[in-house]
Amino acid sequence: MNAKKSVQSIEPNIADLANGWLKTYKLNYKLEQEPLNSEIDKALNDYHSKNGGVGGNRPDAKILLQDKNLAYFPILIEYKGYKDKLVKLDTDGQVENRTAKNEPNFKNINSFAVNGAVHYANALLHHTSYTDIIAIGMTGHKDESGKIHHQIGVYYVSKNNLGAGQKIDEYTDFSFLAPENFDAFIEKVKALQLSQKEIDKLKEQREKEIDQSLQRLNNDIYQNEKGLGENDRVYLVAAAIIATLGIPGKVPVLEKSDLKSQSFTNGRDGDILINRITAFLDEKNLPKEKKDLIIRTLSNTLLTENINKVVNGESQLKRVFGKIVDDLGIYYKIGLTTDFTGKLFNEMYGWLGFTQDKLNDVVLTPSYVATLLVKLARVNQNSFVWDFATGSAGLLVAAMNEMLIDAKNNSTSPQELAQKEIKIKSEQLLGLELLSSVYMLAILNMILMGDGSSNILNLDSLKDFDGKYGFGKTDSPFPADAFILNPPYSALGNGMNFVEKALGMMNKGYAAIIIQNSAGSGKAVDYCKRILKKHTLLASIKMPIDLFIGKASVQTNIYVFKVNEEHHKDEVVKFIDFSNDGYTRTNRKKASNNLKDTDQARERYEEVVNLVRFGKGKLKIFTEKEYYEGHIDPTNGADWNQSAPIDTKPTLQDFKKTVSDYLAWEISTLIKQENLVEEDLGK
Template sequence: MIEYKGYKDKLIKLDAEGNVANRTAKNQPDFAAINSYAVNGAVHYANAVLHYTSYTDVIAIGVTGYKETSGKLNHLIGVYYVSKNNFGVGQKVDEYTDLSFLKKEHFSAFIEKVKQLSLSQDEIEKLKERREQEITASLVKLNNDIFKSEKGLSENDRVYLVVASIMATLGDVENNVYPLTKADLKSSNERNNTDGDIMIRKIESFLDAKKLPKDKKDLIVRTLQNTLTTDNINKVDDGESQLKRVFIKIVDDLGVYYKIGLNTDFTGKLFNEMYSWLGFTQDQLNDVVLTPPYVATLLCRLARVNKDSFVWDFATGSAGLLVAAMNEMLADAKKKIKSPEELARKSAEIKANQLLGLEILSNVYMLAVLNMIMMGDGSSNILNKDSLKFDGHYGFGKTDEKFPADAFILNPPYSAEGNGMVFVEKALSMMNKGYAAIIIQNSAGSGKAAEYNKRILEHSTLLASIKMPIDLFIGKSSVLTNIYVFRVGEAHQKDDVVKFIDFSNDGYTRSDRKKASRNLFDTDRAKERYQEVVDLVRFGKTKLNILTEKEYYEGHIDPEKGNDWNQTAPIDTRPTLDDFKKTISDYLAWEVSTLLKNQPTEDDRLGK
């Protein structure tokens, strides 16, 4: 993409962080900059290519030229690489004085230079954070627009329309499945050729390309078909069906985000926003609240997830915990495997066979499937089943084999028996080894789930109890939570040491401003604190650094009670020698002060 501006000083506008400044402070498109500056315009159109086509890498070139009064021609060139890998923000390739790098004989060297570009981890985190803020704002706007403009769509219909539209527009060019476009929807009344029929065929092709098991594919198609093929949504009004109008809205508002390859829980954002669409009561909202991504990663690390783990989640929701687990597993594989061929094989194995999730709510299940498909497809064993009736087998493919789980992560529905500990008992009883980390309402550890806890301790050891910040789920839920960490396959003994951590101060400051673009701030070394908690649970007190001894305590529980899991460091009320000295010192100072105040003045002595 090349954009030319025939004006001086109109090559590029950068923001405070040195990025192409195409967004305002409110995270809206900065059309003034896009329109006025050559590079900004080229990067804007490069993002449109990522958004609306199957291309994943674009070179954006801005050129300005002007004549001096003497007639001499001056020009400047800015060359940027815009890609899924840099979240569409664009990276400067190099300095160039002309366009000869595009000549055939120089182009290979130019592309090699592009391939060497990389973002630091800090840059990646900042860009992900910015994009996630934009996603949240876009989802709120999308929901409001559909709610106001499109009548007759239930909450479930809206969820399924978003899922269907995203699946239809993802495409899989390697398997000749091209993204559905607006032009493909003809709004015809012809039998078997309505907009819904066209979209269903595209989704079927997409799922075939993903090599989903037939049973799973049929379930997804059947679920979406109930919404996509209804008469009302395909009825043509003023030359356009309601389905096409909603499809266009979804693709225009969200396409740029899910097409740029965010390595994050994208549909977790949908999940959190869509729950407000689904009209749950407050109690139900407590049950379905999204685990923040940084907490999901914490759970994975506490459960010691690595490239060889087999991870399952018995209340999958949008699959946010499994996304975090998959990221940890793939990162570990990349770190340890140096053969590209072996790494590709292992990555495919992780996604196909080393993750399993159970979700009973069908509308939420669809979000989980979508999430894992978008993450490169770890969706094979995301099952629409009741966890408490689960037999432990793979759901698709190797259905005669037990899933060899050795890592369990969970944020359960708190209204379930024992605040959700019923899921923990079920999962851990089906495991022979490994580790588990769950975040749960803290009353589960102080009596509400005592019977479940006692049975769990018969085959698993409680390693740690971590009190989480009171505002962890601010704006989403009002429950107090703890994380409990277990070693599976070994009964808890009364002399086993349990690490009690008060993590009320996790380094983050949170706000609940409804219209804020950002509500989470690292104000006190949050990332370092989270890593310290992982190290404390694994290695003990020697890793105590940022946290204090008042926040870390090694103690014991009674396996026969099940209600003493939320302990805090005991307060020592015995006075020390220093306390005694200070008390005596304070008393003597008071005595001296009193004596001095009672001394007669010179005037008193003279009788004045």
């Protein structure tokens, strides 16, 4: 520690050298205290500082440059003055700005040049409309002769890499920023690619952060904001997120400073929020009845007297809005394809309000299970997918992601791909949800995912749904060929009533449902028998008992169906024991990660999909103890949960082993007896 103190920082020399280059390139750079533009300055001020407080983020230099396409790129530069203070990376080679507990690592952010610059760039991702930022760190030292040796780190921080930062290249000066070189530099930036594995890892990291942010936010609102019920909290978050999404060039993002906490008619914070949400929904061309329903529902919370009452110059609404934007802003701005509001929903309702039975009914399907259901239902870019108990739309989000990936992988025309993406979101997904607060979350989720909210309907799927589009083509039946479902288990037949209704409205395709496994072993006999008269059971997959740990401890199975083909008694059904799915789950409140891949989880999930589709030729990790091809009796209705039979008939090998063991025992006994005789004779 003392040795470090004896080394003098040469940061002023490094700043002088680097700023000299910027001057040479005639760039309009701004130093630490100087304003760049109001949006960037405000973002840096609003973001938590390098030391963990709020405000006071001041990069040593900053520039706003345009490329040949007139796109703007903020450049944020941080200087240090020690030999080893350029960048601190984690074991995966990522800029290490988070601790093991998933909190900001202010020690690294404060000590290392690149880490500080990447931190500033995240402030812009969080609080501005800029989605592509260049973060530059530079440090150096003097050798014995007094000569300066410098190092430069240049990183790209963007929506595409979820704010993590990617190293662009090695540089010895800043001439890549010079006007004559900048376009070529941006081409290099745009060519950067993350592997799917890297993207998945970053998403996993961000999803853990979301969980923690949601817990913190909900805890704060629950403890410190009196008078807000569970539904109010949900609606407040939904309203804040919609108001801060904005539409470039049409509807500006609502800033915290836009809420003035006034008390005159139509000037209250609630009025301002509702006006901005209305403008957003108008631009999204939502059907009038859907828009009216959203506005009416949100108004019930946002326009109440108490939440708009001004105390000490601030309304409760403004205070809560600020907390939501500060805690959650970055996650929906960087475009995470996750069931964001599903996580929110589980967190919100985990606090209070629902009885345990009801809580089981609205439990969120983990995202990796949602993706499994989608793949088992063979969803692709041309599928028409519906969900009859859509909850927060997690299953539809998973389906939409799969469809968009498939469309991208099979497209050779950017124009056709763009049209296909619009069609997927507006015409190829349909969800039904009866509970109004949950319905609002489903809509919000699909708006966040790029607006697949068109046909999310607030209807009772069993009583009121006629199989037609809810909006747009309201006279046309929705041509569903993929059905995914996690039903409320308190429904008739554990929820098999939803399955019978949905499959009965389909002409072809596949279905994958996750359900309490008693549905297939006697709790829903009549439903099961009727379903098999029209549809084929392809597979029955026993899921881990702790899948919904902390929410519900029920044994679940996934049942996979082929639609509109009667089940014959000779049909082969694939029974898979997926009790060990490779994940270890814990339910500790303070754990940084309650889900760990401890035994090839991803590969196991992939193998299950292949086994259901192609049969036992795909066995790799699993053995024939976990995979069994058998039959069910279509007239039984209670034999859907089978396991591989244990063969009790002895084999020749068993016989040989038994004889061998017996002979070994007999020889051992004889030797012992001989030893005893010898001992007696010896006496």
